[in-house]
Amino acid sequence: MSPELDRRSFLKLVGGGIVVFIRLEPSTLLAQGRGYPTDVNAYLRIGEDGRVTVFSGKIEMGQGVMTSLAQMAAEDLGVGLDSIEMVMGDTDRCPWDMGTFGSLTTRMFGPALRAAAAEARSVLVQLASEQLGVPKDRLVVEKGVVSVKGEPSRKVSYGALARGQAITRTVDEKAVLRSVPEFAVMGRSPRRLDGVDKVTGAGKYAGDIRLPGLLHARILRPPAHGATLARVDTAEAAKLDGVTIVNQDGLVAVLHADPEVAEAALARLRPEWNAAPPGADTDGIFDDLLGRAAAPEEKGVRGDVEAARAAATRRFESTFHKGYVAHAPIEPHTSTATFEGGKLTVWASTQTPFPTRDRLAQALSLDPKSVRVLTPYVGGGFGGKSSGRQSEEAARLAKITGRPVQVAFTRAEEFFYDTFDPACIVKIASAIDGDGKITAWDYDVYFAGDRAAQLFYDVPNVRMRVFGGWSGGGSDAHRFGVGPWRAPGANMNVWARESHIDVMAAAAGLDPVEFRLRNMGDERMRRVLQEAAKAFGWTPAAGPSRRGWGVACGIDSGTYATLAVEVKVDRASGAVRVERVVCAQDMGVVVSPDGATMQVEGCITMGLGYVLREEVRIRDGRVLDENFDTYEIPRFSWLPRIETVLVKNDALTPQGGGEPAIVPMGAAIANAVFDATGARLFRLPMTPARVKAAIERERR
Amino acid sequence: MRRTLSFTLNDKTVRLETDDKRSLLWALRTDLGLTGTKYGCGAGLCGSCTVVVDGKAVRSCRTSLGDVQGRKVTTIEGLASGGKLHPLQQAFIDHGGLQCGYCTPGMIMNAYGLLLADSHPSREKVMDAMEGNLCRCSAYKRILEAIESVSLAAGGRP
Numbered sequence: 001m002s003p004e005l006d007r008r009s010f011l012k013l014v015g016g017g018i019v020v021f022i023r024l025e026p027s028t029l030l031a032q033g034r035g036y037p038t039d040v041n042a043y044l045r046i047g048e049d050g051r052v053t054v055f056s057g058k059i060e061m062g063q064g065v066m067t068s069l070a071q072m073a074a075e076d077l078g079v080g081l082d083s084i085e086m087v088m089g090d091t092d093r094c095p096w097d098m099g100t101f102g103s104l105t106t107r108m109f110g111p112a113l114r115a116a117a118a119e120a121r122s123v124l125v126q127l128a129s130e131q132l133g134v135p136k137d138r139l140v141v142e143k144g145v146v147s148v149k150g151e152p153s154r155k156v157s158y159g160a161l162a163r164g165q166a167i168t169r170t171v172d173e174k175a176v177l178r179s180v181p182e183f184a185v186m187g188r189s190p191r192r193l194d195g196v197d198k199v200t201g202a203g204k205y206a207g208d209i210r211l212p213g214l215l216h217a218r219i220l221r222p223p224a225h226g227a228t229l230a231r232v233d234t235a236e237a238a239k240l241d242g243v244t245i246v247n248q249d250g251l252v253a254v255l256h257a258d259p260e261v262a263e264a265a266l267a268r269l270r271p272e273w274n275a276a277p278p279g280a281d282t283d284g285i286f287d288d289l290l291g292r293a294a295a296p297e298e299k300g301v302r303g304d305v306e307a308a309r310a311a312a313t314r315r316f317e318s319t320f321h322k323g324y325v326a327h328a329p330i331e332p333h334t335s336t337a338t339f340e341g342g343k344l345t346v347w348a349s350t351q352t353p354f355p356t357r358d359r360l361a362q363a364l365s366l367d368p369k370s371v372r373v374l375t376p377y378v379g380g381g382f383g384g385k386s387s388g389r390q391s392e393e394a395a396r397l398a399k400i401t402g403r404p405v406q407v408a409f410t411r412a413e414e415f416f417y418d419t420f421d422p423a424c425i426v427k428i429a430s431a432i433d434g435d436g437k438i439t440a441w442d443y444d445v446y447f448a449g450d451r452a453a454q455l456f457y458d459v460p461n462v463r464m465r466v467f468g469g470w471s472g473g474g475s476d477a478h479r480f481g482v483g484p485w486r487a488p489g490a491n492m493n494v495w496a497r498e499s500h501i502d503v504m505a506a507a508a509g510l511d512p513v514e515f516r517l518r519n520m521g522d523e524r525m526r527r528v529l530q531e532a533a534k535a536f537g538w539t540p541a542a543g544p545s546r547r548g549w550g551v552a553c554g555i556d557s558g559t560y561a562t563l564a565v566e567v568k569v570d571r572a573s574g575a576v577r578v579e580r581v582v583c584a585q586d587m588g589v590v591v592s593p594d595g596a597t598m599q600v601e602g603c604i605t606m607g608l609g610y611v612l613r614e615e616v617r618i619r620d621g622r623v624l625d626e627n628f629d630t631y632e633i634p635r636f637s638w639l640p641r642i643e644t645v646l647v648k649n650d651a652l653t654p655q656g657g658g659e660p661a662i663v664p665m666g667a668a669i670a671n672a673v674f675d676a677t678g679a680r681l682f683r684l685p686m687t688p689a690r691v692k693a694a695i696e697r698e699r700r
Numbered sequence: 701m702r703r704t705l706s707f708t709l710n711d712k713t714v715r716l717e718t719d720d721k722r723s724l725l726w727a728l729r730t731d732l733g734l735t736g737t738k739y740g741c742g743a744g745l746c747g748s749c750t751v752v753v754d755g756k757a758v759r760s761c762r763t764s765l766g767d768v769q770g771r772k773v774t775t776i777e778g779l780a781s782g783g784k785l786h787p788l789q790q791a792f793i794d795h796g797g798l799q800c801g802y803c804t805p806g807m808i809m810n811a812y813g814l815l816l817a818d819s820h821p822s823r824e825k826v827m828d829a830m831e832g833n834l835c836r837c838s839a840y841k842r843i844l845e846a847i848e849s850v851s852l853a854a855g856g857r858p
Contacts, residue, residue, distance in 0.1 A: 062800030062837045195793035198801030199785065199808060201736015201776035208735035216730075260726050330740045330748050330836050331802040379738075379802030380836045411741040598796050598842065605838030628745040628834060636830045639840045 017162040018046040018123055020116040021170040043095065044073060044116055046124070050144055050159025052077060052084050054113065057097025057354055058105050059089040060194060061378035061385070062602075063658045064595040065105045067193045071591055072110050075185040076117035076178055078141035079158065086193065089353045089375025099352035101386055101484060103557035103656025106591060110654055111177075118175035127161045180589060180650045189594030194377065204376040206349040209336040211404035215244060216259035217397050218266040220252035221413060224621035225479050226276030233270035240265050246400050253397055255405065276621035279479050285423045285618065286321050292477040293446050296465035300454060303461030305429075308440035312431030316503055320428075320496040322448075322666075322684040323615035325421040325485060326625070328633055331379020332409035333417070337394035339402070344395055345372045351385040363392050364399060382606075383484030387419055412626040419483030420616055422470055424448035426496035436508040438519050445493060447477065452490035452556045452663055453497065457519040479621050486603075487659035490556045491610065495666030495684065498552035502543065502671040503680065511540035512551050512671060524586060528560045528647055529553055532584035535645045536564035543675045548579075550672025552664035557656025559587040560647075563604070563668040565640075569676045574692030576612055576673055578638070583661050584645040588652030600644045600661040607665030608634045615685050707768045709734075710778025720766035725749045727765055728775060736776040736805045740834070747833030748806040750813070751775045757813025757829075776805035779812065787850045788812055797846035799837035807833050811847045820851050 021043045044054045054073050060066040070084040087093050089100075121141060128146035129136045138149050147155035180187065197203030220232065229252070234245050237254055243265045244255040254265035280288040309315055335348040344366060350356050353373040361368040378385060394407040409417070424447040431440040440461045445453060449469035455462060470489040472482050485491075505515035513533050520526055532538075532551070541547070548567045553560075566580040581604045590596050613632045617624040625631035670681045679694035706715045709732065716731060728734045728751070737760055740748035744759040751760045752774040753767075779786040788808050791797070798804045807830070814821060814829040821829070826847055835843065 062798075064799070191793055192796070192798075194801065195798065196785070198798050198804050199776075199789040199792045200780055201734070201805045203801055204735070205738075205802060207739070208729075210733060210735070258722070258726065258730060260722055328836055329800070329802070330746060330834060331738070331800070332740075377801060380800040382836070408739065411743070594796060598799065598839065601841050602799060602838045605840055606836065627741055627743055629743070633834060633836060634838055634840070635832075635834060636827050636840050636844065639844070642841055 017048055018120055018165055018167045019169075020044055020120045020123075021168065022112045022116045044113070044120060046120060046158055046162045048159060048163045050083065050157055050162070052079055053087060054084060055087045055094045056109065056113075057089060057091070057094045058109060059100045059351060059353065059375045059378055061100065061351065061381040063105070063599065064192060064592070065100070067190065068106055068591045068595055069110065069113060070193055071185050071190065072114045073117045075183060076114045077121050079144040081185055081190055081193075083144055090372070091353050091357045091374075092372045096354050099355060099386060100381070101351055101383060103559075103659045106654050107558055107656050110591070112171065114177050115171045115175040118177055119169050119171045122175075123167060123169060124158055124161050127165070128156050131156055131161070186591050187589070187593070189592050197377070205331055205334070205379050206336055206347045206376055207331070207334040207406065207408045208376070209347045209406070211336070211338055214336070214404045214406060215255040215257060215401060216262050217253045217255045217394070217405050217407050218259070218262040219393060219407065220266065220269055220271055221416060222276075223273060224276035226279070226621040228274045230272040230274050232272070236270065237265040237268040240268070244401055246397060248400060251393065251396060253393070255397065255401060259408070279620050281619040282323060282615065282617045285323070286425055289423060289447055289477055290425065293467040296444070296467045299450055299464045299466060301463050305440045305442040305461045305463045308461035309429060309431045309442070312439055313434065314507060315429070315431045316500065316507065317429045318427070318496070318500045318503060318682060320426040320492070320499065320682050322424055322492050322495070324423050324480065324482075324618065325610045325614050326415055326418045326616050326631060327380075327382045327384030327485060328414070328418075328628075328631065329380030329382060329384060332411060332414040333385065333388040333390045334406070334408040335391040335394040336404065336406040337391070337398040338404040339395065339398040343370050343372070344398070345374070346391050346395055347374045347376055348391045349378050349385055350375060350388060350391065351378065351381045351383070352387070356391050360392060360395050364395055382486045383488060384418055386484055387481075389417060411628070415616070415626050415631065416623045417481060419481040421485030421488065421491070421610070422447050422472065422478055422482040424470070424492050426492060428496060428500045430500065430504060432504050432508060436510050436515055436518055438504065443497075445496075447472070448492040449489040451488060451493065452554055453493035454555070455497075456522040456525050456553070456555060457501070457516070458521045459519070480618065480623070486606070487556050487663050490554065490659070490663045491666060494552065494554040494663045495670065498554070498664060498667030499670050499680070499682075502550075502667070502674065506543045506674070509542045511542055513538055514540055516551070516553065524649075525553055525555070525560050525562075528584050528586050529562045531645050531647050532562035532564045532582055535584060535643060536582040538564060543671070544678040545675055548672050548676035550668045550670065550675055552667035552671060554660065554663040556660040556663045559585060559655040559657065559660035561585045561660040561664060563661070563664045565668045565672050567669060567672040567676055569673055569691065571677065571695055574688035574690070574695065576669065576686060576688075576691055578608060578640040578669060580641040581668070582643045582645070584647055585661060586647040586649045587657055587660070588649050588655045590646050591654050593646060596646060596657045597644045599657045601642050603659065603662035604642055604665065605634050605639060607662040608638050608640075611666050611669050611685060613685050613687060705765050705769050707770060708772040710774060716765065718765065720764060720769070722765050723761055724751065724763040724765060724768055724773070725760040728760060734775050734777050738802055738805060740803065740806070745832070746803070746806075747810055748803045750806040750809040750833065752809055752813045752816070755813070755816045757810045774809070774812075776809055779808065786812070787853065788815070788847070791846040791849045792843070795842045795846035795849060797839055797843040799839050803833065803835045807835065807843055814847075815851060823848070826851070
């Protein structure tokens with residue numbers, strides 16, 4: 001029997017009322033769904049009590065989509081925000097979704113959800129028209145009540161209309177959505193729907209799940225990537241009262257109801273390791289990577305860069321290096337699993353509940369129907385929870401022990417198994433003419449892909465070559481796990497490009513804002529840059545002006561962002577203090593201005609980390625950073641003054657908001673450091689030692 | 701050492717027959733079922749496990765059950781009273797001082813400990829007291845605004 005249900009049997013499952021299915025193309029990709037019509041990946045239901053439930057495979061990890069999606073549904077359905085309940089990331093109750101990443105939720109899922117809500121409203125108004133005996137065009141909807149224009153007492157509620165109904169609809173064409181001037185719920189900044197849960201401690205995360213008989217597992221981990229277990233003596237650990245020991249197919253774990261006893265048991269294991277082969281260290285990784293680079297893929301070639309460079313009077317070459325960066329969410333990867341009656345249930349801290357379910361089914365040789373993944377609140381993801389081994393470990397241990405099992409990474413495990421933002425390299429060769437116009441742009445990127453690398457400057461001769469993407473370029477070039485990190489690849493590409501643009505501006509003796517405008521025909525970016533400059537109070541001067549000002553522009557997830565920053569550099573220590581950041585951002589229609597501003601502030605403050613301090617130190621497959629003492633992330637004292645300008649662009653549907661503002665941080669700060677000191681930084685992070693060295697090189 | 705321990709937890713007396721070297725963090729999260737207090741680093745470096753003991757904010761991952769014998773422990777679950785949020789909790793919501801929410805209990809309890817000691821601290825003092833609490837979503841700006849709004853409401857100086 002096909003695992004997919006037809007509409008009729010599906011509806012029996014969800015109960016009565018009015019259900020509108022949401023379909024996102026390409027539907028063939030989504031047809032792995034189970035228990036849902038094959039072409040559906042979300043739906044909303046108006047129940048007989050008038051409550052609206054939105055079922056979506058997306059997850060809430062702090063980005064605020066639980067609230068913004070509810071706003072969108074409420075807006076086009078014509079109900080108050082308090083009528084909406086969100087069910088997210090539960091593979092049994094929500095239709096298939098690929099995962100929550102890439103600033104796609106609002107951008108791609110949002111319009112579909114709004115269309116479904118609009119469709120539901122149209123069904124309800126039709127029903128109301130029949131019931132009230134009044135043509136539809138004489139009806140108005142407000143807060144879930146349909147009434148006759150000018151006769152407010154002639155009315156019927158959504159709940160009453162849904163009663164006894166079993167209506168299903170599917171949205172696949174563009175519905176008529178409410179326009180910006182009509183907005184009653186969107187475009188406003190309600191309190192977050194997850195706020196009370198989160199300030200009272202009532203909100204549950206994967207590690208907060210408590211089940212009768214729950215065992216906490218600690219797992220034997222290798223000292224380095226590439227080390228393998230030769231043998232392990234578990235006798236001493238087994239002496240601890242109540243400890244369960246598992247040693248099966250390479251999984252060595254100690255389990256106990258008290259995680260601290262499990263920890264003590266882990267310390268009593270006596271493993272012997274086959275040492276990891278030698279490998280690169282933190283600074284040697286770049287040559288290592290260049291030696292392993294894939295054959296290049298050419299992109300966006302136009303004109304003849306070689307000829308243009310040969311003909312030019314001013315030529316420039318820069319090489320940029322960035323090390324590995326950790327996600328370091330405060331909640332480490334955690335999963336709680338129970339295996340009962342052949343059914344596996346896993347509460348997972350994940351950005352990808354459905355792919356996780358499919359992986360679990362495969363790993364445990366189960367039918368995906370017998371696996372349920374639930375995603376409670378996720379304590380920060382930033383891309384790092386797109387993957388994770390803890391769900392499979394918890395599931396296997398639950399099956400082996402016959403007890404519910406929780407695997408919660410320690411901070412050291414979190415660093416060791418993180419899928420880092422990869423170490424990567426960019427080489428740029430360019431030229432300008434006597435008028436300060438860029439004539440050639442030759443761009444080679446290694447292991448960062450081309451996200452956000454496309455030029456919005458008008459350059460006649462361009463070549464871009466991509467030597468592997470941020471996921472490792474399909475190679476085993478990285479010994480460490482690598483993967484998406486908030487705007488993957490884009491942070492590197494924009495840092496390199498906008499730094500190099502600044503190099504040329506300074507050489508041309510032009511103000512960096514003026515130089516950019518002179519080379520930029522893109523009206524949308526011109527406007528964003530000008531808004532940022534205006535809000536900052538920018539006055540033109542060629543760099544280095546000794547003011548410590550820097551500017552950088554970037555496009556990511558459909559959103560245009562410009563940052564203007566002011567820094568102070570302590571020349572003696574090389575410490576950089578970012579005093580002020582102004583962000584101008586055009587993200588199309590803004591669903592929640594406050595929510596969007598919070599994401600901008602988070603991007604800017606988090607961005608200080610990878611730009612100034614964060615680099616995972618490695619040697620011979622070891623991850624030398626294990627906690628926040630050596631791996632420093634931004635804290636209160638780093639906080640700059642932040643001002644956010646949301647540039648109005650209501651002609652454009654909502655674009656991404658969780659990533660764009662972090663993307664120009666590297667170049668904005670690097671350019672400001674140059675403006676303050678005359679020294680250029682070509683290596684991230686710009687630690688005090690590196691800044692100091694660059695200042696000393698500049699003096700010579 | 702295994703012994704009978706007794707302390708006040710969120711205004712109720714609790715008694716545990718257990719090893720007094722166990723950490724308060726894991727006793728709260730397992731035996732006592734209060735999971736609002738979070739593990740973040742296990743080494744007192746991130747502040748997400750912060751609770752208040754006898755009016756002072758402490759890291760529960762570095763505090764043993766023996767340390768709280770006979771004392772008064774308040775966790776995030778004990779802050780609201782009579783169905784009403786504590787002003788700090790309300791301020792974190794109103795100012796948007798949270799995103800993923802995982803560090804939030806520790807942030808609020810640390811700020812609570814600060815305001816118990818000084819109801820209107822200067823900005824420097826707030827920054828100094830909060831410096832050891834990490835928020836990877838980097839909501840620091842609004843957390844600061846939330847704390848200061850409560851301090852100002854209590855007659856604090858801007």
